[in-house]
Amino acid sequence: MDFNFIFLFLDSLFLQFDFIGGEQGALGSDDPIVQGLITSMFAVSGFGILLNLFNAAVRKKMVDQTKLKRIMKETRAFQKERMAAMRAKDQAKTNELNKKSAYMNKMSMEMMQMNMRPMLITFVPLILIFYLVLPQLFAYTVAISPIPLNVIPGDFFQLTCTAAQAADPEHVCKEENALFLWAWYFLSSIAFSGIIMKLTKTSMDLS
16 A cells, blocks of 8 residues: 555645635635746646655655565565465464464554654645645646546535536636646645655655
8 A cells, every 4th residue: 555645645635724714725816926827737736746855855864665665565465365364264374374463463553653754744844835835826726627526525625626616706716627726736746756756765666
């Protein structure tokens, strides 16, 4: 499992809410400093790349990658072996492996803590940039999607403007399927995070 994707998702949840004031999910400015859709798209993507590089640097400094990959390899091998024993209905092998469960659970918890530690450092700068810097620089929506991206039901995780929002003259959405500022950052971060982790050797891929 790629914990980095999970952390990006958790970070993005906080970006939907305006803690400082204003409309929920409407980070941005009526009179942004950065003008133009194309310029905004590339600029926000640039912020996403820079923050990913910062996250990778912190991760490289705080996490022992050799130890992390050793634990990951050990836990995955254990899970694979236990599943094989259960499918084969080999009770003796299953009982033998179950004796190691406490140790493997401890290893899994240690792995989770190692991955969580950098997030505690990078989370604060991320929130400060998003609530104090980016809303002053960019409009509420900075990109256009060819299709709706609100795959999760309800308004909890809304990436693009709906037709109803675009039709409301008082809403920040001026066009259907426009991507919110935070949503474009989130998608850009996902797109570049894997590449950056590969280049900085902070990827959780065992290969």
